Amino acid sequence: GIQVEQSPPDLILQEGANSTLRCNFSDSVNNLQWFHQNPWGQLINLFYIPSGTKQNGRLSATTVATERYSLLYISSSQTTDSGVYFCAVVRLQGGSEKLVFGKGTKLTVNP
Amino acid sequence: DAGVIQSPRHEVTEMGQEVTLRCKPISGHDYLFWYRQTMMRGLELLIYFNNNVPIDDSGMPEDRFSAKMPNASFSTLKIQPSEPRDSAVYFCASSPPGRHSGNTIYFGEGSWLTVV
Numbered sequence: 001g002i003q004v005e006q007s008p009p010d011l012i013l014q015e016g017a018n019s020t021l022r023c024n025f026s027d028s029v030n031n032l033q034w035f036h037q038n039p040w041g042q043l044i045n046l047f048y049i050p051s052g053t054k055q056n057g058r059l060s061a062t063t064v065a066t067e068r069y070s071l072l073y074i075s076s077s078q079t080t081d082s083g084v085y086f087c088a089v090v091r092l093q094g095g096s097e098k099l100v101f102g103k104g105t106k107l108t109v110n111p
Numbered sequence: 112d113a114g115v116i117q118s119p120r121h122e123v124t125e126m127g128q129e130v131t132l133r134c135k136p137i138s139g140h141d142y143l144f145w146y147r148q149t150m151m152r153g154l155e156l157l158i159y160f161n162n163n164v165p166i167d168d169s170g171m172p173e174d175r176f177s178a179k180m181p182n183a184s185f186s187t188l189k190i191q192p193s194e195p196r197d198s199a200v201y202f203c204a205s206s207p208p209g210r211h212s213g214n215t216i217y218f219g220e221g222s223w224l225t226v227v
Binding site: 045098 | 154204215
């Protein structure tokens with residue numbers, strides 16, 4: 001099946017710093033999403049971005065489908081950005097549309 | 112909308128007992144997913160339904176696990192008999208028609224299962 005690798009696995013920042021999280025995937029995909037899991041375990045979708053660039057406030061994401069990677073940018077980080085960021089992809093195959101998750105990047109933003 | 116609703120939020124049970132997790136998807140969503148999250152294996156898809164029909168159950172770990180979706184507003188994931196290695200957070204998620212046109216998946220808050 002398709003492999004999804006995220007880096008770095010852990011990231012510690014001071015409030016106000018910027019960061020870039022990376023997601024590499026092993027095959028072409030039909031769907032790519034970024035999620036944030038907060039410290040209480042809740043999973044929130046951030047972006048649906050199979051290709052191109054999107055921005056939402058301090059967060060933006062870029063997917064270069066031809067090179068099989070996606071980047072999540074967090075600018076002016078805040079303590080509330082802490083949590084785990086997951087990249088998840090779908091490759092339609094045999095009628096199946098499984099969303100396959102990477103292992104995540106654990107972000108800690110210190111005040 | 113209330114979002115995806117899961118119950119129970121927390122359950123502690125003894126090995127060998129039957130566990131039933133419940134999910135109510137968002138109204139109008141025709142896809143429903145069951146995921147399991149552990150430290151070792153991360154987030155794994157167990158099974159998903161489309162229009163109440165199971166489409167892919169290849170992630171169900173073994174025969175002790177079963178899932179049903181008797182109607183568009185309710186699904187269950189059952190573990191019988193439960194084992195300590197089943198301890199995990201079980202997430203239900205749903206998404207609307209036309210997923211690949213840009214609609215995204217919405218997760219419930221999870222059911223935290225501990226089997227002792």
